[in-house]
Amino acid sequence: MLQLKDIENSAEEIKASLAKRNWSQQAIHIIDEIIELNNQRKAIQTALDNDKAELNSIAKEIGDLFKAGKGSQTTDLKSRVTQVKESAEKDELLLSATLQALDEKLISVPNTLHSSVPAGKSETDNEVYKAWTKDLPQLHDGALPHWELAEKYNIIDFKLGALIAGSGFPLFRGKGSRLQRALISYFLDEGNKAGYEEIVPPLMVNEDSAKATGQLPDKEGQMYHVTKDDLYLIPTAEVPITNMFRDQIVDEKELPIKLTGYTPCFRREAGSYGAHVKGLNRVHQFDKVEIVQIEHPDKSYETLYSMIAHVEQILNNLNLPYRILKLCGGDTGFTSAITYDFEVYSAAQGRWLEVSSVSNFETFQSNRLKLRYKDESGKNQFAHTLNGSALALARIIACILENFQTPDGIIMPKVLVKYLGFEKID
RNA sequence: GGAGAGUUGGCCGAGUGGUCGAAGGCGCACGCUUGGAAAGCGUGUAUACUCCAAAAGGGUAUCGAGGGUUCGAACCCCUCACUCUCCGCCA
Numbered sequence: 180m181l182q183l184k185d186i187e188n189s190a191e192e193i194k195a196s197l198a199k200r201n202w203s204q205q206a207i208h209i210i211d212e213i214i215e216l217n218n219q220r221k222a223i224q225t226a227l228d229n230d231k232a233e234l235n236s237i238a239k240e241i242g243d244l245f246k247a248g249k250g251s252q253t254t255d256l257k258s259r260v261t262q263v264k265e266s267a268e269k270d271e272l273l274l275s276a277t278l279q280a281l282d283e284k285l286i287s288v289p290n291t292l293h294s295s296v297p298a299g300k301s302e303t304d305n306e307v308y309k310a311w312t313k314d315l316p317q318l319h320d321g322a323l324p325h326w327e328l329a330e331k332y333n334i335i336d337f338k339l340g341a342l343i344a345g346s347g348f349p350l351f352r353g354k355g356s357r358l359q360r361a362l363i364s365y366f367l368d369e370g371n372k373a374g375y376e377e378i379v380p381p382l383m384v385n386e387d388s389a390k391a392t393g394q395l396p397d398k399e400g401q402m403y404h405v406t407k408d409d410l411y412l413i414p415t416a417e418v419p420i421t422n423m424f425r426d427q428i429v430d431e432k433e434l435p436i437k438l439t440g441y442t443p444c445f446r447r448e449a450g451s452y453g454a455h456v457k458g459l460n461r462v463h464q465f466d467k468v469e470i471v472q473i474e475h476p477d478k479s480y481e482t483l484y485s486m487i488a489h490v491e492q493i494l495n496n497l498n499l500p501y502r503i504l505k506l507c508g509g510d511t512g513f514t515s516a517i518t519y520d521f522e523v524y525s526a527a528q529g530r531w532l533e534v535s536s537v538s539n540f541e542t543f544q545s546n547r548l549k550l551r552y553k554d555e556s557g558k559n560q561f562a563h564t565l566n567g568s569a570l571a572l573a574r575i576i577a578c579i580l581e582n583f584q585t586p587d588g589i590i591m592p593k594v595l596v597k598y599l600g601f602e603k604i605d
Numbered sequence: 606g607g608a609g610a611g612u613u614g615g616c617c618g619a620g621u622g623g624u625c626g627a628a629g630g631c632g633c634a635c636g637c638u639u640g641g642a643a644a645g646c647g648u649g650u651a652u653a654c655u656c657c658a659a660a661a662g663g664g665u666a667u668c669g670a671g672g673g674u675u676c677g678a679a680c681c682c683c684u685c686a687c688u689c690u691c692c693g694c695c696a
Contacts, residue, residue, distance in 0.1 A: 224655065228665040235665090238677040242623040245676095253676070260676050428615090428652095549652095557634090559652085 180393075180547045181288055182561075183217055186210060189291075196291040199298050199508035209284055216281045223274045230267040234260060286396065290543040292508055293517040299507025308519060309503040316500065316526040316582045324527040325577040326458030328584060329355065332604050335576075337458070347448065347456070347463035349573070354604045358579070358591070359466060361598035362572050363441050366468035366493065370439035370569060373489055375470055378440035380419035383410040388422040391548045393514035403445050412445035416469035417566045424473060424550040428559055431552045435482060436473040439569070441466065458577060460532065465573035471566045473550065476541070479563035483517070483539045486567045490521055490535050493569060497592045499578050500524040502531065516541045523574065527581035532574040537567030580604075 186193060190210050197207045237260055241253045297306045329335035334355025340348040351359050367377055389395040389411050394402060403412040413419055420440050429436065444467050448456070455461065470489065474482045487503065494501045506518045515538040522531035542561040545551070551559040583590045588605030596602055 221655070224665080228655070231666085232664055234676085238675095239623075241676045246623080257676055264676095557650095 180285055180543065181291065182542065182546055183213075183285070185291075186213055186288075187217070190214065193288075193291050196508075197289075199292055199296065200289060200511070201300055201509045209288065213281065213284050213288070216277060216284065220274065220277045220281060223270055223277060227267060227270040227274055230263050230270065233263050234267065237263075289513040290516050290540065292511060293539070295505075296511060296517055297505065297507045298509075300509040301507075302510050304507040305504040305510055305520070306507065307502060308505040311500045311502045311524065313500070315524055318526050318581075318584065319586055321586070322527050322581070322584055324458065325525070325580040328580045328589065329458070332589070334358070334580075334604060335459070345463070347461070349459060349462055349464075354599075354601065355576075357599055357601075358576060358595070358604075359572060361595045362570075362575060363466060363468060364598050365595055366569055367439060367441055369489070369493055370468065370470055373437075375437040375439035378416075378420055378423075378438050380413075380416060380423075380440055380442060382413055382419075382442055384413055384418050384422065385410060388418060388425065391425050392418050392421050392544055393547065394418060397513045400449055401447055403447060413442060414446050415444050415467065415568075416440045416442040417471060420469065420471045421544060421548065421564055421566065424545075424562075424564075425548045427549075428551045428553060429473070429562070431475065431554055434473060434475045434552060434562065435478070438471045439468060440471075441468045443467075444571075459573040460528075460577065462573055465571060467568055467571045469566060470569045471564070474563045474565060475552070476560070476563050479539050479541065479565060482563075483519075483537065483565055486537050486565060486569075487519055490537060490567060490569050494521065494523065494534075496594045497575070497579070499575070499582065501534075512536075512538065514538075514540055514543050516543065521568075521570075523578045525574075525578050525581050527584070528577075532578065533571075534574045534578075535568040535570050538565065540564045540566075 181193070194207050194210055197210070198204075237256050241256050244250060244253050244256075297304065299305065323331065326335075326337065329337070332354070334351065334353055336350045336352060337346075340346075340350040343350065371377060383405065386395065386409060389402065394411070394414060398414070402414050404410075405412070419442075420438050423438070424436075443464055445464055448461055448463060459465075470486060472482055472486065491501070491503075501521055501523045504520045504522065506520060511518050518536055518538040520533050521535035521537070523534045524530075525532050541563050544564045545561040548564075550562050550564070552562045554560050579592065580589055583592070588603040591599055591602050591604070
């Protein structure tokens with residue numbers, strides 16, 4: 180959520196950012212409405228505060244009279260109280276209606292884009308930040324897409340997954356299952372090496388947490404909701420891990436705080452269908468190792484690029500062709516100021532698959548989280564939050580299976596062998 | 606699932622209707638003291654909104670959350686959330 184202060188101080192900049200997100204002039208008018216509502220709020224609040232101040236002082240006066248044994252002299256004061264209360268009650272109603280209206284509008288405004296984010300309407304307008312310049316893998320004749328390899332080697336069973344839960348819930352078995360576990364261990368170890376503290380968070384979160392990181396109300400339909408207990412299955416570890424800092428004030432010296440965690444991720448993906456969701460391309464449950472940093476505003480961009488480098492290194496080690504996209508305004512997530520997506524080449528499908536998304540949220544999340552740090556002068560400031568996938572497993576597995584297939588088996592990346600205990604799926 | 610206890614500032618903890626944004630202690634910061642440190646002494650030490658051009662200084666709200674009683678609520682009443690203990694069940 181944007182800060183009112185920022186909206187007041189940099190309205191024009193924010194409007195320009197909304198235009199980059201392809202908002203219409205009419206929709207952008209919301210910024211003026213917010214400023215106007217906030218002015219109303221201030222006026223009402225001042226009036227209300229004055230009434231309350233008067234009530235407080237009358238109460239004190241009455242108290243003093245009672246103590247002095249002059250309780251009989253309070254009648255006039257009490258009738259004044261009735262009067263002031265009436266006006267205060269009116270203002271109270273007005274104030275809560277205004278606050279609600281203000282909040283509704285405020286919560287519907289996305290993060291202000293970083294000035295370097297390119298304009299554009301959809302994913303086709305994303306800028307290639309780093310292209311893959313080397314050769315793409317050449318597959319042998321009769322090479323198969325991963326869902327057929329999965330069946331051939333009996334390592335992933337989509338039909339059983341569908342029987343047990345539904346489509347989009349793959350079941351890994353045998354070497355498929357071990358590949359999954361190896362990747363998780365490898366990714367976590369890389370995170371540990373890079374100085375991230377490892378976390379195993381809850382897999383369900385309450386409404387407050389989902390709101391704080393911006394999943395609610397923006398992505399309500401994307402999450403599985405356990406209505407009986409009013410909990411949400413996490414769509415990413417970002418939600419529980421970032422919420423570790425809800426309502427926290429950290430010391431400036433503790434920054435940056437670096438955390439990593441492996442969790443399954445649950446996404447409803449309502450409305451998805453077709454070839455693009457086949458196999459592991461888009462599933463309701465997948466595993467992911469996430470990296471999160473809480474950083475000083477002055478250093479958050481430096482940090483963003485170090486996180487990108489971290490992901491790159493992992494992909495290099497796995498020997499997978501990848502490219503990095505800088506998302507355009509139209510494709511950048513609601514809560515993000517800037518996002519870089521990593522795509523890995525899936526050789527048998529001939530497609531690039533998104534496997535990581537690294538973002539700087541600046542203060543958008545910390546404002547809702549109320550995550551602050553105390554600066555040198557002792558003032559509380561909102562910290563910047565960043566996160567990225569390092570990495571999402573399902574699609575990485577798809578690429579490993581497809582890219583490294585040979586007529587007599589799938590050769591595992593070298594870095595994984597010590598985790599796997601085997602070199603080849605055959 | 607059943608029964609009970611609890612939730613106060615960075616922490617501990619007092620407080621059962623006005624003098625309570627809240628005693629006391631610890632911690633922390635600054636100063637004095639010291640050759641230096643410790644001890645000691647002194648001062649200060651929440652958050653949000655708001656008034657003021659700014660500072661100084663005001664105002665309002667916050668003692669788990671919401672509502673009620675009252676001129677006045679941390680304190681009385683109601684509802685809810687969470688934590689802990691015991692019993693039951695259970696990986």
